[in-house]
Amino acid sequence: MKELQPKQINLLTVSSSLGDLWEQFQSGDRDAFSKIYRNHIDYLYHFGMHFCLDSERVKDCIQDLFKDLWLDREHLTQTVQNLRYYLISSLRRRLLRSLQKDRRHPSDLLSDSFDFQLILSHESALINDEIYNEKKLLLQQGIASLTRREREVIYLRFYQDLSYSEIAALMAMKVDSIYNLVSKAISLLRTSIVLSFFFLFL
């Protein structure tokens, strides 16, 4: 039973520190607000850039998001389960609204030509460039069969670390569909990786 103790302590501190930070922020503590900003700015910017590739627009929406967060802080929910999810879903709505207002972007652009570009990690020293490129090509062909929305799901899961149910809520999809999509992506990856192992031993 002894070994359970550190885990519990770990859990407790993790959850209470987010709670504390949020509570301090809601009571008007600027340091807490600044900490929230520092903790999330990289992830928000990364999401925004994958979402629309328009750096100025992303920065603008992030500014508005934090401005409103501060001004409305007293009226926000007091229990936030996952701040990352909360902030990303807000930023996503703002980006969509901003893009819809902007006549430069025909609405069909939203469906396709945006990013969420998957790339292969180049970590394995065993794989030489030729095989890496082979893998990359295979993966790209596979990825091309995914829609932008589907790529966004994969991104939210594997980069932003949102749970299946959070992604489902964010994208207005069923949890089952999220699961199926993740399966599809993993299969794609597996085909390309396994094939390259095959090349390796030829």
Place this chain on the structure above:
Amino acid sequence: MDKKNYEFYTASDFAKDEDFQQWILCPDLKKTSFWEKWMHQHPENQAAITEAISLVHSVQFRSYNLTNSEKDRIWDNIWDKMNSDEPEVNPVFIAPVRGWKWKNWWKYAAAVIVGFVAVFSIWKSADKTTPSKSITFSDHTDQGEMKKLLLPDSSQITLNANTEFVFSQSGNVREVWMKGEGYFHVKHTKDNKEFIVHTYDNLSVKVLGTRFNVNTFGDKISVVLEHGSIQLSISDSTNHETQLYLKAGEMLTYNKATGDYTKRKVEAERFVSWTSGRLILDHYTLNDARAFMQNVFGKEMIIQDSTLLKSSISGSMPIIYKSDTMLLQFGKAFQLHFQKHGDEIWIEK
């Protein structure tokens, strides 16, 4: 963790499993101990796990990064956007552009501005005798004097005693040269005119619209920001410029001799209270009082017992611009006796 039949999982099954992914993406003590224990019990699944790990790791996305200064700027803009008492902020965005396409609107605007600048510079070079609307004036305060100035752009400057001040406005820039202490309430202009405060050392402050205090008395310069955000440039002996930003409630202290500087959080009110005639004392030392008497009245305190320098008081007192009265107040607060000898003040316990 849910009860799942992990022993029958293939590499893909693991890679698709949310709990497994979670461990790879965001490991913590609990997850790691679960999976390590599980692998220990099921060595036959080792290969599948290894492959699953590399599968999850192989999902990578192109990276987009902000530099630290970009992050600082976004942070500053968040506060700027909240400054509702200065509605002229970002007037470009307020201007009605409905029915126009943004990108094109900018092109037209740029063309107009380029045209205007060209005409303007031709006109200006043709007629050098009448400088275009440029304004220059200077002012100063004497010992024991405080002055409020209203600039043509309706910015307000409060000068503390013994301060020299030059203001110049020309073209697209408002500039001040100052020696002493001044509190600035700079108005944001519709055309985003920069306001620059130069000190006579290698430090200057650049703002659009905000409230801050600059003090160059003694061997240090301190800049305290009450509201908004400001940009500071510090140049070193090789004329290399360093830019940094100050946020509300931060103070920058610059050492005139060495060029070193530090930034820290302060209660801005303490540093600007002099403008409303109060001295807020927070661990105010006798040494601080000595600097005050020197800066404001040009009186030198001679303190022979150096242990006294560190004695400090807290509270507040009115600032009376009469050296005798101030001395009396300090004397009571520090419980010391002051002896006047001309411009010198001798201190005894």
